[in-house]
Amino acid sequence: MSTIKEVAEQAGVSQATVSRVMNGEVRVAEPTRLRVEAAVAALGYHPNAFARSLASNRSHGVGLIISHLGGPFMGRLMLTLEDVLRRHDKSLLVASGRSDPEREREAARFLLARRCDGLLVHADGMSDEELEALAAQTPLVVINRLVPALSDRCVHVDNVSGGYQATRHLIEQGHRRIACITGPLWKQDATQRLMGYRRAMAQAKLAVDTDAVFEGDSLEHSGRLAVERLATRGVDYTALVTGNDEMALGAIARLRELGRSVPEEVSMVGYDDEAYARYVSPGLTTVHAPLEEMAAAAAQRLLALAYDRPWQGELRFTPWLVERGTVAPPAS
Amino acid sequence: MSTIKEVAEQAGVSQATVSRVMNGEVRVAEPTRLRVEAAVAALGYHPNAFARSLASNRSHGVGLIISHLGGPFMGRLMLTLEDVLRRHDKSLLVASGRSDPEREREAARFLLARRCDGLLVHADGMSDEELEALAAQTPLVVINRLVPALSDRCVHVDNVSGGYQATRHLIEQGHRRIACITGPLWKQDATQRLMGYRRAMAQAKLAVDTDAVFEGDSLEHSGRLAVERLATRGVDYTALVTGNDEMALGAIARLRELGRSVPEEVSMVGYDDEAYARYVSPGLTTVHAPLEEMAAAAAQRLLALAYDRPWQGELRFTPWLVERGTVAPPAS
């Protein structure tokens, strides 16, 4: 591994000049630059990242805190994040919170100790206040969540709209008795989706019986459970709006076991448009968010914050409904 | 941010002693250690990772090259990798190859330039030779692939066995005419699974018509296409062994559209046991590999290679069949 010193000697210039050429910022006379570049090529020189970081106090690494790495679209999210960052020659350090607030905090400490230049945070465990405190320490962008005090650095999706669209679609198909299965209501997105459901119902002058709303835990089992509870509670419905695809699938499976067909007898709308939503049959009608675009926006925003890159763009995204086969007009 | 110098002054010792205490390796007299620790606590001192790396020439970061981040179980894989590494205070840098050999190579260069202490490689684009060359430059562990020359650093799964088990299961249920849909045959795992299929067929003295093997591209569409091609070719079968769950689902969907029910008329075995395999109905019978254990093994192996951590363990894993609802005896 050759060093800057060797390059300097080979090119007959000082280390400072080599440094300048390598960083391409300050102006260097053309012939000099050429000589340096030749030397660099000849020696196969690559700057030592450690030394560079120590001297400049920048790691050129960005930390990513993921609430739960095993989650459904973390892959897609990271794919885009990594892509954008690498194009700017930044690397991505990943730390998982494993769905535990304490571990999310620890992940943040870990990444901070590694002296990341900035943090991308996809966390639902930490409180708004904690995130604000973090943001005060380092450039930070929040993904998929809106922290009011940090609204200029939160890439988020309009979940109210998503819930609304899902419900609205059902109403337009003629449904009147629509039940709802939500995710854990301590999570912002679950509450918002529910809010969208409520809004659509209210707008159509449809009453929402509290019994018609079931709070699940986002897992398939919840969907099955919801179907049973709804029956126990004596709720009569022709359609179901769910907080995510997994619960929708659970509900469908249970409904079928009970001899009720989907969509003939019960219509169903999922949320998230996970990979398998298109594979199941009938295809699951669900709500889709532009995850890749959101990831790109988050990466760009962070680059702007951490490296003064130019930036302009939208941080708020609107999801849309993807119609497949689980919604039909109610049996009349 | 306080420095080692301040800690040294505060504790009334030299920087060398503070360094020794921080790294807890060499022996330091108890009272001295206590004073240093007190100073560290008082100042809230955290060693500067850059300086540490520069002086010791170690980054305490491990690079992960992922052929395709969006892939089905990358999340689960990374979850475990990150977990094990972080427990050893190593961070995980991720670079994606986006399923392109050239980008995989570039990812390797990128990570190498970042001076990672080692590389975890999940790549199907690079050749064995390239991986060997990489392994000569840095501690390296290959995930989910067997490179003969690097067999002591390849965590892999016995795909032949997987293909064999899938086929064997069908044979035991009474099937005789079993067709096969493979993944792209330039990929090692696809060839091996096919080999397992062949072996089981041969062992049961069942002939394998070349027409009965269809090479797909691992996507859902391939499954649908396979069903059609098989029909065009006039292949008559009562069961289908597939190279992955996605193609299995595609095949099922197409089969149903053509009025053939699964599993009553055609039995189906998938491969990978993706998250949704249990959600679809009927649940997909498929082959499962112990991904988490493999990831843990890979991380441990790398720690051993890169940091001389003790190590012993198995690198070869055997998958198993998960029986759900897509296999039934053939209609007699």
Place this chain on the structure above:
DNA sequence: TATTTTTATGAAAGCGCTTTCATTATTAGG
């Protein structure tokens, strides 16, 4: 041509650690 600006480059001082080597204080061996 003399003087002021501007531009290109180099010298050298860090950045905050680790690590070698020398030194001093202890303990053991005789």
Place this chain on the structure above:
DNA sequence: CCTAATAATGAAAGCGCTTTCATAAAAATA
């Protein structure tokens, strides 16, 4: 009690860059 080991600590030399400041050369201005 004296010498040889042994243990604990410090001084100081890097690690390979970036960056400030000074200087020399070139261009612009008078």
